[in-house]
Amino acid sequence: MNKVSANKRGRLAARVTTASxxxxxxxxxxxxxxxxxxAPVAAAPRxxxxxxxxxxxxxxxxxxxxxxxxxLKFPTxxxxxxxxxLKGKxxxxxLxxxxxxxxxxxxxxxxxxxxxxxxxxVLVNDVPHGIRMRLSEGAIADAAILQANSVEALADARGHSPVNARVIARASSNAEYDVEIQTFMLDRLGLEPILAYAAKTGVVQTHAWPSYFGAIYPPAGGEKVLIGETAYAGLAGRLLEVFLDLPGAALLTRVKAARDRLAAEDAKQSEQMKSAADTDRLRRDEQQERLDKAKSALAKLAADSKALPSVMDIAGRVTSLSLRLADVEADRRGADALHRQAKTNRQADERRLNNLRESAVARRLFHGLDPQSCPRCETPVTEERRSAETDSHRCAVCTSLISVDNSEEDDELVDELSSVLEASRQAEREAQRELSExxxxxxxxxxxxxxxEVELRDAQQATIAAERFKLEQDIARAEGALEVLQPPSTQATPDGSGNDAEQRVLSSLADVLEADLRAASVGLFAELGPEIAEIAKRFGIASVQDIKVDRRAALRISKGGAKPDWFSNQSPGERLRLRIATVIALLRVGxxxxxxxxxxxxxxxxxRAEEVQxxxxxxxxxxxxDLAAxxxxxxxxTTTADxxxxxxxxxxxxIxxxxxxxxxxx
Structure with missing residues (x-):
């Protein structure tokens, strides 16, 4: 690649091309x-x-x-x-x-x-913004994020429909507000979610704005992480990006997460393919052994008798007929199901038509009344007369013929349902024909x-023929199994090569970014450790001799002539002092x-917490x-009770x- 094309593509891509x-x-x-x-993008001002x-x-x-x-008003x-x-500090x-x-x-x-x-x-990148919350029983009932052209306009913007400010987000619950403010802060401060691959769960964890906020509001001395709220997945080191514009830091974390996820997927696929290959190899060995034994036994049997009747042809015909019979029986079951469904449909259509006709009779018979006895002599109306009323249209009380004059609407419905019934009857007849076939x-x-099968049994009557048939079956089955188990020539080898190019590019990209970060941070961390040590001494840790901190935010302290020890092993009071000292040093050196x-x-x-004198x-x-100045x-x-x-x-x-x-x- 010539120099012009490399510059056009970008220096980072060109370096990865060479490395991978x-x-x-x-x-x-x-x-x-x-x-x-x-090329790595420099961090935006925050x-x-x-x-x-x-x-x-x-x-x-x-x-x-x-x-x-x-x-409360807060100056710089x-x-x-x-x-x-307990008085609100x-x-x-x-809040x-x-x-x-x-x-x-x-x-x-x-x-x-x-x-x-x-x-x-608040001012976010020097732009006035306001948070407005209305609470009910300790939870957000309504919230809004506002933006104004001036601090004065923002201060005058009361409520959720301000005149001099613009509403850029709304929420009606704690959960909704959490999502809106996280999205807003990441966008305005130019921060990416922190991605970290979790090997135990096999997923990429996403850590958003709350993780970054741990660098703004550090924990108390009782916590054992130097920066942020948790040491999980290297988040403490990743939060150095909040303090320092190290080249490609955000990109490196994202690339590492993608690389680790892809590597884990490749390893899992490789293990699965290897396990499957081992299993297939064992099965092939078993079938080959079975085939060799059957062939040997059949050869010996053939040597003992040159005129053994073969039953393989008959057995093949039985197998073929069995398969064909299974297929046509499945077809018959399908035809039977269709016939039952068609019959059910026809019966349902008949019931609907009968119900319609019966309803016409019922509407004209005492407007739907159901007399239990004769209104004159109180003779009970029998079930036989009730049935006659429906079947032959004769009154259940006096047995006179009921004249049913269907309305025009009933006639249309009867005609329509009659057509439907005829169609369902035709469908039933067709289904019956297919079932019969x-x-x-x-x-x-x-x-x-x-x-x-009778022919096959007759052919197998001789002991030698039956033995030969069994051996021929064993050979056929073993050969069939070997053909199935034989790996095709195009099968991928279990080395994860399907993602090889992608894995190599991501790994090389991570190495290039790691090298850039290491080179850029050598001078930084050489200054950072002594700066923290000097501040820690002024905070009362007089025995400090040396402090070293790296890009993982891992701090080791030498004091009192003892061997270096980790930050997490210090007392709560010392952790509080060292955490504040680290933040001050990061800001000063940066x-x-x-x-x-x-x-x-x-x-x-x-x-004054943690026994600070x-x-x-x-x-x-x-x-x-001094740092503020x-x-x-x-x-x-800050807060204090002193x-x-x-x-x-x-x-x-x-104050x-x-x-x-x-x-x-x-």
Whole structure:
């Protein structure tokens, strides 16, 4: 391939063509079928920021009960919700999560029961959007996703039919809203569902927006995964794409899932074909042994008597007649079924016609009355007279002849049903004729088969003839079985070669993308580990000596002179510090290298959780303030029950506190 054509096809396709050994046209076709671009596409800019949260409803069965309507505003930078425990801090993060993720993580049922509605205004890629929810008994009754030209227009857009905003999606239940917001977020932030092949189930698992949201709202210290909510199927490593624009990261995950699925299908097919081939080989060996024994015995029998009468011809004729008889008996059964159906149809047509005629009589006879006795002498009306009334049209009371003058409509119906009845009678006669013909053929063949069987029995009277017949049957059966079991020359070999080109292209594509990712991430992860270690020390893990993290989001920490150990084996307090330190380091290093693509929203609950001491908590807040100052547009929403923690560190507008004289945040 010349340089011009390679550039025209795309560098990625050309590299895969060379690596896989598959021709260019086939590679292009496979790329198209899997939606693979000619070159990795850089991640689109992502931005997500919360502007306003309004909650209204009525609190019940608590000291501070009653109606409420609270609006919270969120500036950029570090924002801290400060209130005593169980006073609404975490609920604010959970309600934002519900609005942006589609489902909350751990929203309390009593909080849901208080709420009548939620409004949440956000910037998605700098475009104002609003979430409007109307709730009933803790569930969505009506919800809408709005888009406006300005933040001011969005703030004025109340309800679900705003004047200055456009409704881009609606939902009338929790499940519908979950689908709508996931679709909306993936589309607006330029994210693909995360695909991972599950070997145990044999299916490709799809992980959508909620999995990505785990990088925005990390779990508490008790969880053992570094990034996101679960370590299943390498999701933690895949979520690095949220933080860092590594070339081809999203494409690599999709290609690996497709490659693994195809490889599993090929392996399963190969195993099935191998098992079938082994079974056929054993059967062929058994039949060949049977054939050899029968031939040997027949040869010996022939040597003992040169004039043995052969019964194979007669037996063949018996077999042929048996097959023909089975066929014609099946035809007869079909003809019999058709005849019974035709007879049933004819009887039904006769009943309909009789019913119509009887109905005409009944309508004109006392307008449908059913007298039980003579109105004068009270003599009972017998069943015999009732039958005569229907059959001979004589009154059941006085036995006089009833004159039935059918209306024009009855006459038309009688004529129509008479025609139908005649047609069904003709069909019955035709079915009877075909059944008779089938019976004749069956009788004829049965007689021929009986005669042939008698002839066969006569031919088998001699002991030697019967033995020869048995051996000839064994030979015929063994030869027939060998012919069936012999694999055709065009049968595919059990090596999965049917999908060979596709498998080779996908495997080579995964290798090429993996190599690109490895090359691009060497410098990144060389900087990332020391950055995490430095921040962790300032968070109170003073014994840290070294930290290494890789693209799988697997973190190993060396501390106190001990051998390196995994993140999951650290204490809950250390996991909380390391998780926050990792997020900060990812944002800092990504910003320095110009590859940061995190949406810019980070939610951290309970900075003082997991036994974080005063000095460590202050250090964490200072690092977050510093990170916000270094990263324009970054927004971090945090919570604490320590009223002193933000004092002197955050401006007043960045501290969300309960109204004066109240303990609850909302």
């Amino acid at each position: 050994g598959v021709d260019a046209a086939t590679v292009d076709t496979i790329f198209a079928s899997y939606g693979v671009p000619a 931005n997500l920021r919360v502007l306003r949260l309004r909650l209204w409803g009525k609190k019940r069965d608590i000291p501070e009960g009653g109606a409420f309507d609270t609006t 930078g570090l924002v801290m919700a400060v209130a005593p425990n 975490t609920s604010v993060l959970e 934002i999560t519900w609005c942006l993720r589609g489902t909350p993580k751990a929203l309390q049922q009593d909080v849901l029961a208080w709420l009548d509605g939620i409004e949440c205004d 089938a019976n004749s053929i069956v009788e004829k063949l049965a007689a021929e088969l009986t005669a042939a 910003a320095r290298l110009g590859i940061a693509t995190h949406p810019g929203l980070l939610m951290l609950d309970s900075l 005063d000095d460590d908590a202050y250090a964490i807040v200072d690092e977050l303030v 270094q990263t324009p547009g970054l927004q971090m929403l 009223m002193t923690l933000p004092v002197g560190r955050l401006p007043k507008g960045s 969300l506190a309960p109204p004066e004289g109240h303990d609850a945040l909302w």
